Amino acid sequence: MTGCIRLRHIWGKRPDLEAPITPALPPLHRLPFAPARPPRPTTLADGTPAWLVTLYHDVRKVLTDARFTRDDLHAVGNGGGNAEITGNPASMFNLNGADHRRLRLTIQRAFTPRAVESWRPWVAESVRRAVDDLAAGGPPADLVAAFTRPVPFAVTSRLMALDGVDEARLHHWSRAIVAEDEYRDDAAMAEFTDYAAELIARRRRAPGDDLVSGLVRAADEDGGLPEAWLVYLVCGLAGSGNDSVTGALGNAFVHLLGDRPSCWPRLADPAVAERATERLLHHIPLGDDDVTTRRAVEAVDLGGVPIPAGAVVAVSLNSANRDPAVFPDGGLDADLAAPLAAPTLAFSAGPHYCLGAWRVRMEMCEALRHLATALPGLRLADPGAPIGWQLGGTTRSPSGLPVVW
Structure with a gap:
């Protein structure tokens, strides 16, 4: 989601983006990451020299310390494979300082804790409807087509009141905003931005209780927010948010049903579902x-290592989340219901903390709980079958997941 996007893996070969089924690609929970060690020199995909930061506390410092900035980095380190959402300087992902704070404040006025909590009942209802539809259709079923795409679409549509947009169109637009250069679809992005601009204009004329109305109201009350930023923000929240939740759900099911099927029925317990989600x-x-x-922006001591002024640092959130000094319990091999030893960095930290973190958590928890309650016997139709992946963007998720129960 906006604020949750990461740049290309800085070491290792790029996967084949065109293969519909790529058994050589491991599931994302099995990816290797750099070990958590003190900062050391590295080279990014485009040849930029940088400092690789992997220890949990070092990564957290970089993300929260004002002496580290995102200024002028939208084209650094990607090796020519940047996505629209990460490569566009107007994206909130690339804004910094006063501009970023102004846009962030506008969003936070719409994302109040009270507003977020008021959305929980219909998020749960959207999940329940998808569960009922899946169960009514009977096995076998494709969990992606029948569940991991419909749930985020229903939530996004209700949250933002996306008039006249069906699931296929939003999926098409979502893929356009997260697509890497090889998959750029300028026509789809033009359609998406035109739609967002028209939606904003309609909400100004006739506001409702949806998120877009809240964003427009906050932006107009503050004044001075460029309209292009607001348009791009609506596209990012609708498109990247929709794609990210679909990916998070799909990859969670790959792990749960593929590696830990005996744990599945336990997720009907609300407390277990909540801790497992995290x-x-x-x-x-x-x-x-x-x-x-x-x-x-100035010389900084980072974990005892001097980082010179002007240096690029590359922080690995995944390495930090596996730092054995902070998380000694064995990761996903541990009890899924065991609480984490420290706050996760999966959604970043500091000024660029992911605005949609609440949404991913809420949707995944509700999805796991309601689906495990309704279908405790849910399992992969063929546990040994290779997984086809949806590739070409900032997320990688199963393109299909046949299941029975």
Whole structure:
């Protein structure tokens, strides 16, 4: 989601993006990451020299310390494979300082804790409807087509009141905003931004209780927010948010049903579902991309290592989330219901903390709980079958997941 996106993995070969089924690609919960060690020199995919930061406390410092900035880094480190959402300088992902704070404040006025909590009943209702539809259709079923795509679409549509947009169109637009250069679809992005601009205009004329109305109201009350930023923000929240939740759900099911099927019925317990959600989000990344970059605006001591002014630092959130000094319990091999030893960095930290973290947590927890309650016997139709992956964007998720019960 906006603020949750990472750049390309800085070491290792890029996967084949065109193969519909790629058994050589491991599930995301099995990806190797750099070990958590003190900062050391590295080279990014485009040849940029950088400092690789992997220890939990070092990564957290980089993300929260004002001496590290995102300024002028939208084209650094990606090796020519940046997505629209990460490569566009107007994206909130790339804004920094006063501009970022102004846009962030506008969003926070719409994302109040009271507003977020008021959305919980219809998020749960959207999940229940998808569960009922899946069960009524009977086995076998494709869990992606029947569940991991419909649930985020229903939530996004209700949250933002996306008039006249069906699931196929939003999926098409979502893929456009997260697509890497090889898969750029300028026509789809033009459609998406035109739709967002028209939606904003309609909400100004006739506001409702949806998120877009709240964003427009906050932006107009504050004044001075460029309209292009608001349009791009609506696209990011609708498109990237929809794609990210689909990916998070799909990859969670790959792990749960593929590696730990005996744990599945336990998720009907609300407390187990809540703690399992946090552990799954902590350990399963959204894609193969691994790092996010910052620049040191002055010399900084980082874990005893001097980082010179102007240096690029590449922080690995996934390495930090596996730092054995902070998380000694064995990761996903531990009890899914065991609480994490420290706050996850899966949603980043500091000024660029993911705005949609609440949404991913809420939807995944409700999805796991309601589906495990309704279908305790849910299992993969063919546990040994290779997984086909949806590729070409900032997320990687199963393109299909045949199940029975």
